[in-house]
Amino acid sequence: MNNGYLKVEHAQALTGQVELVGAKNAVLVIIASLVLTAGKSVLHNVPVSADVLEMIELLRHLGAVIFFDTEKHMLTVDTSLVRSWTVSSTIMQKTRASILIMGALLARFGKAHVGLPGGDAIGKRPIDYHVKNFAKMGVSIRSEADCLYAEVDMLSAARIILEYPSVGATENILMAATRAHGVTKIINAACEPEVLDLIAVLQKMGARIVVETPATIIVEGVDFLHPVEHHIMFDRLEAGSLLMAVAATGGEIYLSQASADLLDVVLLKLEEMGHSITVGSDGKGIHLKATSTPQAVSFKTGPFPGFPTDLQAPMMALQCLATGTSIIEETVFENRFHHAYELQKMGASIKIEYNKAIVTGVEYLYGTQVSASDIRASTALVIAGMIAHGTTTVLGVHHWKRGYEALEKKLQHLGAVISLHEADVLHGPLPGIQKEQATP
Numbered sequence: 001m002n003n004g005y006l007k008v009e010h011a012q013a014l015t016g017q018v019e020l021v022g023a024k025n026a027v028l029v030i031i032a033s034l035v036l037t038a039g040k041s042v043l044h045n046v047p048v049s050a051d052v053l054e055m056i057e058l059l060r061h062l063g064a065v066i067f068f069d070t071e072k073h074m075l076t077v078d079t080s081l082v083r084s085w086t087v088s089s090t091i092m093q094k095t096r097a098s099i100l101i102m103g104a105l106l107a108r109f110g111k112a113h114v115g116l117p118g119g120d121a122i123g124k125r126p127i128d129y130h131v132k133n134f135a136k137m138g139v140s141i142r143s144e145a146d147c148l149y150a151e152v153d154m155l156s157a158a159r160i161i162l163e164y165p166s167v168g169a170t171e172n173i174l175m176a177a178t179r180a181h182g183v184t185k186i187i188n189a190a191c192e193p194e195v196l197d198l199i200a201v202l203q204k205m206g207a208r209i210v211v212e213t214p215a216t217i218i219v220e221g222v223d224f225l226h227p228v229e230h231h232i233m234f235d236r237l238e239a240g241s242l243l244m245a246v247a248a249t250g251g252e253i254y255l256s257q258a259s260a261d262l263l264d265v266v267l268l269k270l271e272e273m274g275h276s277i278t279v280g281s282d283g284k285g286i287h288l289k290a291t292s293t294p295q296a297v298s299f300k301t302g303p304f305p306g307f308p309t310d311l312q313a314p315m316m317a318l319q320c321l322a323t324g325t326s327i328i329e330e331t332v333f334e335n336r337f338h339h340a341y342e343l344q345k346m347g348a349s350i351k352i353e354y355n356k357a358i359v360t361g362v363e364y365l366y367g368t369q370v371s372a373s374d375i376r377a378s379t380a381l382v383i384a385g386m387i388a389h390g391t392t393t394v395l396g397v398h399h400w401k402r403g404y405e406a407l408e409k410k411l412q413h414l415g416a417v418i419s420l421h422e423a424d425v426l427h428g429p430l431p432g433i434q435k436e437q438a439t440p
């Protein structure tokens with residue numbers, strides 16, 4: 001059990017401007033994709049978060065030589081010495097994104113022997129779309145004791161139909177298809193901005209990829225891919241979380257690096273609450289000025305450009321003190337309301353009915369000890385802590401650190417009273433911290 005925690009006090013109106021880091025969900029798959037090439041690549045705007053460090057370790061485990069200049073957020077990755085296609089369960093279990101190494105290894109070596117991935121407990125998170133569509137490309141896959149043994153003499157192109165536009169399955173098949181024999185078509189593909197950032201990197205490597213509407217990606221296999229230099233896109237989920245944190249405290253913020261077109265539905269919902277949003281003339285730069293009388297809004301999560309499931313939890317925290325009732329429908333993951341039970345401990349009025357959460361605005365929230373079960377849940381609980389009376393202790397800080405690069409420091413810069421307390425592995429729970437109860 002990780003007993004590090006965040007301590008959050010009631011905040012005055014957060015105000016100011018902060019820099020955004022590169023997108024976690026883009027850089028993780030892009031680091032994996034570098035195995036497609038044999039040589040030195042350079043990535044800029046790479047966030048220093050725990051999941052990114054785990055992905056770097058995974059590539060080192062395969063033989064890559066990596067230098068991470070964390071000051072400059074610059075990652076130099078030399079994959080010419082990558083000789084292995086085996087990744088143990090221990091390493092794979094550390095992140096969900098680890099599964100994304102499969103497509104790259106199959107394309108480079110025709111083999112991938114990997115354990116099953118880990119990741120947030122927000123649903124069953126099977127990998128059946130990955131496995132069955134690799135099989136369509138000629139890959140034989142044997143599963144034994146939590147490991148997958150995937151092998152192929154020559155990847156062949158295929159017409160791939162995804163029953164759901166899975167981000168991970170799209171990315172894995174995409175990477176395999178770059179070196180497959182012939183033209184692969186991925187129908188009902190995920191077109192999240194992070195997927196498009198991956199495609200930009202693959203095209204720079206020399207891959208032949210075209211994105212067509214509706215949600216169709218066409219890949220013509222090539223014989224060779226070369227190393228690249230790339231600037232990772234901004235993190236729209238960090239941007240969305242910051243906008244929501246500031247809105248919750250009645251403040252004002254300007255995010256110069258954020259592009260509105262990657263957050264359209266989120267901005268629409270914040271405006272419906274009564275917050276004023278201004279966007280730069282070229283769609284770049286988002287300014288939010290919060291209203292003092294927020295109205296509750298309802299929303300439904302879905303694939304991009306719909307409302308992102310990764311902002312569902314922070315947006316739920318925002319509804320807790322809003323006037324009226326909000327109905328939140330989670331359609332992407334079947335078990336992504338853990339944070340709701342923790343918000344109830346703080347006095348929020350939330351009813352869960354299957355994949356819907358009904359939030360009725362209350363007058364106050366009260367600080368107490370709560371526990372984050374995943375990255376985005378930790379954000380929701382920090383936001384709730386900033387609008388609650390008294391002190392809130394958020395356990396499970398390792399989730400926060402997996403998803404963000406020192407987000408607490410950016411909140412401090414905006415005026416929040418928040419502190420991160422590292423796990424004390426030697427002495428167990430810290431003074432005043434009650435032993436963690438199992439979440440319902």
Ligand code: EPZ
Binds near residue numbers: 025028127130
């Ligand atoms: C990516 O996860 C992101 N993670 C998630 O962000 C994000 O929530 C998710 O996409 C949706 O946007 C990374 O990019 C590392 P999916 P992924 O495959 O690829 C089902 C965060 O907080 N499914 O699009 O795992 C699946 O169970 C994280 O940063 C299958 O049934 O998501 C889910 O219900 C959390 N079979 C739905 O599809 C499969 O083979 C969407 O999953 C694959 C997926």
